[in-house]
Amino acid sequence: MKIKGVKNLRALESLMKLNGLIPIYRRPLALVAILSTPFSFLFFVDIFSDGTQLLAGSIGGLIFTVINAATMLQSDLLFGKIDLKFQQMVSTTGISPLTYVLGMASGDIVFILPGAVFFLAVILYLSSAGILAILLIVASAFLTWVFFSLLSYLISRKVREMREIWPISVIFGIVFAVLPPIYYSVYSIPIPVRYLAYIIPTTFAALIIKDAVAGAFFSVLIPLLIYVAETLAMIFFATRISDWRQRTI
Amino acid sequence: MSIPLLVKDLVKVYSVKGKNTKALDGLSLTCSRPMILSLLGRNGSGKTTFVKIATGQLLADSGKLEIFGHNVIESPGEVRNMISLVPQECRPWGHLTPREHIYHYQRILGNTREGSKDRTQYVADMLNLGSIMDTEAVNLSGGQRQLIIVGMALSAEAEIYFLDEPTIGLDIITRKNVWNAINHYKKMNRTIILTTHYLDEAAALSDEIAVVSRGKLVAQGTLAQLREKVEYNTRIKTTKGLIGDSLKGHGRLLQDEEYEILYTDDSMVEEIILSAGLLKSHVEISPIGLEDVFISLVGESIDED
Ligand SMILES: Nc1ncnc2c1ncn2[C@@H]1O[C@H](COP(=O)(O)OP(=O)(O)O)[C@@H](O)[C@H]1O
Ligand SMILES: [Mg+2]
Numbered sequence: 443m444k445i446k447g448v449k450n451l452r453a454l455e456s457l458m459k460l461n462g463l464i465p466i467y468r469r470p471l472a473l474v475a476i477l478s479t480p481f482s483f484l485f486f487v488d489i490f491s492d493g494t495q496l497l498a499g500s501i502g503g504l505i506f507t508v509i510n511a512a513t514m515l516q517s518d519l520l521f522g523k524i525d526l527k528f529q530q531m532v533s534t535t536g537i538s539p540l541t542y543v544l545g546m547a548s549g550d551i552v553f554i555l556p557g558a559v560f561f562l563a564v565i566l567y568l569s570s571a572g573i574l575a576i577l578l579i580v581a582s583a584f585l586t587w588v589f590f591s592l593l594s595y596l597i598s599r600k601v602r603e604m605r606e607i608w609p610i611s612v613i614f615g616i617v618f619a620v621l622p623p624i625y626y627s628v629y630s631i632p633i634p635v636r637y638l639a640y641i642i643p644t645t646f647a648a649l650i651i652k653d654a655v656a657g658a659f660f661s662v663l664i665p666l667l668i669y670v671a672e673t674l675a676m677i678f679f680a681t682r683i684s685d686w687r688q689r690t691i
Numbered sequence: 692m693s694i695p696l697l698v699k700d701l702v703k704v705y706s707v708k709g710k711n712t713k714a715l716d717g718l719s720l721t722c723s724r725p726m727i728l729s730l731l732g733r734n735g736s737g738k739t740t741f742v743k744i745a746t747g748q749l750l751a752d753s754g755k756l757e758i759f760g761h762n763v764i765e766s767p768g769e770v771r772n773m774i775s776l777v778p779q780e781c782r783p784w785g786h787l788t789p790r791e792h793i794y795h796y797q798r799i800l801g802n803t804r805e806g807s808k809d810r811t812q813y814v815a816d817m818l819n820l821g822s823i824m825d826t827e828a829v830n831l832s833g834g835q836r837q838l839i840i841v842g843m844a845l846s847a848e849a850e851i852y853f854l855d856e857p858t859i860g861l862d863i864i865t866r867k868n869v870w871n872a873i874n875h876y877k878k879m880n881r882t883i884i885l886t887t888h889y890l891d892e893a894a895a896l897s898d899e900i901a902v903v904s905r906g907k908l909v910a911q912g913t914l915a916q917l918r919e920k921v922e923y924n925t926r927i928k929t930t931k932g933l934i935g936d937s938l939k940g941h942g943r944l945l946q947d948e949e950y951e952i953l954y955t956d957d958s959m960v961e962e963i964i965l966s967a968g969l970l971k972s973h974v975e976i977s978p979i980g981l982e983d984v985f986i987s988l989v990g991e992s993i994d995e996d
Contacts, residue, residue: 449801456798460784460791468786468827527781530748531843535800536771687750687767690705691743 457545462552502625693760
């Protein structure tokens with residue numbers, strides 16, 4: 443008798459290997475490419491602020507890196523669905539679509555892990571963050587990963603051709619990881635526009651980390667609650683509509 | 692006991708950007724016992740659409756589809772553990788070897804490490820994959836890559852295997868390896884639903900053949916039963932011009948650049964030969980084959996298109 447949980451773990455492990463570990467091992471260049479984007483932002487932030495904004499830049503870099511994983515997931519899910527038709531083969535194994543997405547997303551985590559750890563290290567080096575702050579940083583990164591991986595999954599359900607995804611991914615990156623106040627302070631945005639920033643979940647991701655690093659744990663509470671609620675809503679929504687079957691594939 | 696496959700009045704319309712395509716127009720099929728059932732039909736006749744619905748990839752509009760009594764339209768989840776699939780135009784991951792493909796597919800199916808390794812070896816032996824097992828798929832030929840997909844699908848222990856053009860691009864020897872594997876599974880009481888454009892393959896493997904045209908079943912049965920559905924059971928093939936239009940009334944005449952083929956009744960053959968003044972050595976007389984049956988059954992649409 444196969445126990446469902448064990449079965450899912452086996453699937454997760456293999457999907458992580460197929461989509462993460464094995465490709466990194468065989469094609470390490472991708473790792474360099476993925477690391478380089480947030481670094482270039484950090485580079486500009488550093489130059490234009492004369493080094494004064496390096497901490498803010500690293501926080502932005504961390505979030506950008508996590509968003510990168512979600513962007514990669516979009517192409518990976520579509521590659522599996524459209525190019526390889528691997529998704530069709532997986533669907534007959536009995537695992538759920540969300541297990542599949544989680545497995546593929548875990549594979550992408552492997553790619554961004556070195557970058558994320560690097561930015562975390564810089565943040566810790568430049569601040570005096572303690573254990574609680576570290577936990578909050580990791581929690582923020584984790585919520586970001588869950589929220590945006592699921593969003594990527596929802597997007598991938600709608601796309602039917604490989605070429606459609608690159609403009610979507612570029613816009614996705616700009617909307618969630620460039621425009622919102624993750625490299626700079628949300629308070630530098632004039633008021634009516636600031637409310638717009640609050641619509642974008644990564645704004646909270648950055649707020650949580652910034653306040654945590656500054657030791658302002660009370661101010662973390664509200665953004666954290668909002669972000670957790672948003673992520674739970676996303677999980678609920680994704681679970682509701684996740685189905686291997688679609689009207690057209 | 693419920694039967695492996697029951698399809699009744701299945702309808703599927705694709706609506707893409709305001710354009711509707713009726714891919715299945717009331718398809719009905721049955722597989723009343725474990726067997727190899729081949730689905731034949733021209734491009735676009737709805738075979739893949741059917742396979743996608745049956746394997747829980749695609750929502751149908753209406754109709755009934757049961758696999759061992761389970762309603763696939765209502766709850767496809769129940770049958771996922773009973774089926775395995777070679778999707779049409781499926782490709783392996785470039786950076787993985789055949790061994791990794793089959794092994795990890797087994798793991799996704801929930802098998803243990805040891806079990807997965809054993810199963811991988813079993814498939815490798817069955818399909819003669821030995822020499823390519825550890826080569827990355829990018830470095831394999833198209834046919835070898837296709838074989839990986841077949842290997843993955845056959846590694847699953849299912850009740851029904853849906854194989855959508857599994858042997859496309861395979862050389863004849865490799866194809867025969869796949870045929871052997873399919874026959875082997877049939878002997879183990881598995882059902883195989885096969886779509887193929889290789890009619891020799893369908894003729895060699897199938898217990899029954901279902902001919903589909905424009906999303907509908909045209910005929911289903913053994914090759915012998917299908918032959919009887921066709922108006923004429925004998926073909927007379929000659930070089931062009933020997934029979935000519937004069938004998939049109941005796942059957943159905945097909946002409947191409949070099950040959951002409953008269954489909955007729957075996958009782959008419961002697962008379963035709965005599966009246967056309969043909970020498971037996973100038974004509975090829977044979978019972979109709981699957982190709983002739985296929986053309987007769989779906990042939991109308993050739994002229995229409
Ligand atoms: N994803 C799709 N979107 C829109 N139309 C489709 C799609 N897939 C197939 N069709 C249409 O449905 C019909 C049946 O296609 P298909 O089932 O792939 O046929 P077959 O496998 O027999 O060649 C065709 O007319 C095709 O154009
Ligand atoms: Mg097809």
